[in-house]
Amino acid sequence: MDWIAFSLSLRLAMATAAILLPLGILAGRALAWSRFPGKGLAQSFLALPLVLPPSVLGYYLLVAFGSASPLGAIWQKFTGHPLVFSFSGLLLASFLVNLPFAVQPIERAFAAIAPDIREAAFVSGLSRWASFWRIELPLAWPGLLAAFVLTFAHTMGEFGVVLMVGGGIPGETRTIAIAIYDRAQTLDGSGAGTMSLLLLAFALVALGLVQGLTGRIGRRYG
Amino acid sequence: MPEADGIGGLSAHLVQSGPIPLDARLSVPRGELHALIGPSGSGKTTILRALAGLYRPRDGRIICAGETWFAAQGGIDLPPQRRRVGLVFQHYALFPHLSAENNVAAALGHVPRGERAAKARALLAQMGLADLAARLPATLSGGEQQRVALARALARSPALLLLDEPFAALDARTRRHLRQELAYLGQRVTIPIVLVTHDLEEAAALAGRMTVLAGGRTLQSGAPAAIMARPASLEVAKVVDLQNLFEGRIAGNEAGETVIAWRGATIRAAPAAFPPGSAVAWTVAPASITLHAGKIAETSANVVSGRIGEVAVLPGIARIVFRADDAPDAVFVFPRPPPGIGPDLPRPGDAATIAFAAEAVHVMPLTA
Numbered sequence: 331m332d333w334i335a336f337s338l339s340l341r342l343a344m345a346t347a348a349i350l351l352p353l354g355i356l357a358g359r360a361l362a363w364s365r366f367p368g369k370g371l372a373q374s375f376l377a378l379p380l381v382l383p384p385s386v387l388g389y390y391l392l393v394a395f396g397s398a399s400p401l402g403a404i405w406q407k408f409t410g411h412p413l414v415f416s417f418s419g420l421l422l423a424s425f426l427v428n429l430p431f432a433v434q435p436i437e438r439a440f441a442a443i444a445p446d447i448r449e450a451a452f453v454s455g456l457s458r459w460a461s462f463w464r465i466e467l468p469l470a471w472p473g474l475l476a477a478f479v480l481t482f483a484h485t486m487g488e489f490g491v492v493l494m495v496g497g498g499i500p501g502e503t504r505t506i507a508i509a510i511y512d513r514a515q516t517l518d519g520s521g522a523g524t525m526s527l528l529l530l531a532f533a534l535v536a537l538g539l540v541q542g543l544t545g546r547i548g549r550r551y552g
Numbered sequence: 553m554p555e556a557d558g559i560g561g562l563s564a565h566l567v568q569s570g571p572i573p574l575d576a577r578l579s580v581p582r583g584e585l586h587a588l589i590g591p592s593g594s595g596k597t598t599i600l601r602a603l604a605g606l607y608r609p610r611d612g613r614i615i616c617a618g619e620t621w622f623a624a625q626g627g628i629d630l631p632p633q634r635r636r637v638g639l640v641f642q643h644y645a646l647f648p649h650l651s652a653e654n655n656v657a658a659a660l661g662h663v664p665r666g667e668r669a670a671k672a673r674a675l676l677a678q679m680g681l682a683d684l685a686a687r688l689p690a691t692l693s694g695g696e697q698q699r700v701a702l703a704r705a706l707a708r709s710p711a712l713l714l715l716d717e718p719f720a721a722l723d724a725r726t727r728r729h730l731r732q733e734l735a736y737l738g739q740r741v742t743i744p745i746v747l748v749t750h751d752l753e754e755a756a757a758l759a760g761r762m763t764v765l766a767g768g769r770t771l772q773s774g775a776p777a778a779i780m781a782r783p784a785s786l787e788v789a790k791v792v793d794l795q796n797l798f799e800g801r802i803a804g805n806e807a808g809e810t811v812i813a814w815r816g817a818t819i820r821a822a823p824a825a826f827p828p829g830s831a832v833a834w835t836v837a838p839a840s841i842t843l844h845a846g847k848i849a850e851t852s853a854n855v856v857s858g859r860i861g862e863v864a865v866l867p868g869i870a871r872i873v874f875r876a877d878d879a880p881d882a883v884f885v886f887p888r889p890p891p892g893i894g895p896d897l898p899r900p901g902d903a904a905t906i907a908f909a910a911e912a913v914h915v916m917p918l919t920a
Contacts, residue, residue, distance in 0.1 A: 444643075444645065446643065447647065447648075449601075449641075450639070450645035450646075450704075451647070452632040452633055453605075453606070453639045453705075454659035454661075454704060454707075454708065455659055455661045455662065456633070456658065456661065465647055465658075468649045469647075469648065469649055550688060550690065551649060551688070551690055
């Protein structure tokens with residue numbers, strides 16, 4: 331059992347989910363309620379990581395993060411170390427790959443709030459901010475929870491992009507999914523098996539949590 | 553039309569050419585329950601939303617309780633939060649995650665925090681919902697939800713109360729019960745109340761006055777009974793679903809009466825200022841029609857001969873459908889006493905004659 335890889339994966343998953351949640355709320359709410367030109371295009375771009383092979387996505391990110399790219403060069407200049415094969419690069423890649431997992435459940439949750447509920451809040455004297463905190467967020471929270479858990483669980487298990495952008499440096503970019511691959515490659519069946527079982531259990535608990543909580547909310551609110 | 557804004561009522565004029573055409577004038581003094589009636593798509597809900605600040609028309613003004621809420625020319629458009637308005641949505645729009653009490657308390661932002669719960673419970677108690685304060689909306693019946701919505705709308709101490717088809721989603725019994733409660737509320741509160749409905753019976757039962765709307769235009773305002781008796785145009789008469797409504801042409805005026813040429817016959821009506829030859833509509837109040845078996849002698853009244861169509865016996869009243877001989881599609885409908893009270897009812901197919909006085913005939917233009 332590679333505890334260093336496991337704790338790295340946990341850190342990456344936690345940071346990705348923490349960054350994506352507020353941004354997912356902003357983007358999901360805007361996509362659910364606003365009409366703007368190019369909305370369909372924006373939605374398509376956000377969903378791209380769902381259908382693109384991780385190696386393809388990883389390749390493009392590798393090129394975009396490399397020191398030959400503007401982004402990679404600026405990063406190198408300000409931080410003194412390259413973006414690729416670093417935890418920061420991994421986090422940025424993880425953020426991009428997980429956008430649909432965060433935005434889509436939140437968008438669906440906000441879209442499910444009837445427009446007259448918001449209007450009722452305004453007519454009841456609630457400011458836009460108060461209406462957001464006291465009415466919209468509590469109603470959308472099963473979607474927020476789903477976004478957090480899905481992002482977290484998906485980051486824990488992400489392999490292709492992480493391998494391409496991170497390279498599997500122990501303690502820096504070697505996540506548990508890569509550790510499992512390495513163990514399997516070196517024919518360490520028991521190590522790979524233990525870690526796989528752990529990830530499987532993790533995913534099941536996460537999904538069970540989302541199902542259970544959102545189902546209960548749905549029944550309570552009718 | 554009374555100018556209502558001077559005495560704390562509502563005065564609104566909303567105009568735009570599109571996307572939803574509007575040319576609506578509304579004037580509701582304090583304490584009046586005013587019905588806004590029209591078919592679906594006539595702009596009723598749009599007007600209500602504009603009054604609440606949820607929809608911004610291109611032009612016009614809204615003044616309520618002496619305060620300008622909207623003035624397109626002056627660039628004034630107060631948001632809903634700053635208009636003291638209570639709105640009961642058609643499907644109530646209760647906050648599903650909050651208890652009945654917290655739904656009401658959410659609209660008590662102007663009350664000190666410590667007093668909100670007690671005030672919310674008091675409002676619910678007034679609605680007869682004291683025992684249900686802790687319940688979530690999904691566990692309440694339609695009628696209970698509606699009363700919570702009404703309590704929430706009143707919680708802001710509004711200067712204007714708006715009700716959007718409040719009884720549409722309820723069963724007949726609950727509707728009757730809540731109508732009585734609303735009528736009682738209308739007597740107690742001293743603010744203008746605007747009730748949007750497509751149900752004429754509801755408007756007539758509840759409203760002191762009503763405004764008839766079609767295609768975003770307000771056509772006529774007045775007491776429901778007055779509009780029913782003397783609609784301003786054929787358009788209005790159709791919106792209020794008036795029976796005994798016919799179209800004809802002015803033949804002339806003689807002996808203090810207006811004469812209408814109608815399907816080869818002449819109908820004498822109360823004097824009306826229309827030039828000869830103009831196309832008009834006319835109606836006769838059902839209660840003014842008398843029924844006679846067979847032909848009747850020459851009288852000063854209008855006489856139409858024909859046959860009895862259907863006879864419907866309803867609780868406490870019978871309704872007769874009569875088809876004129878010359879024009880079988882010209883159908884008169886009028887009431888008669890039910891069986892056992894007064895003369896025997898005619899049978900379908902019987903030859904008969906109806907008569908009605910010239911004074912009972914109301915002549916109107918086709919459009920306002």
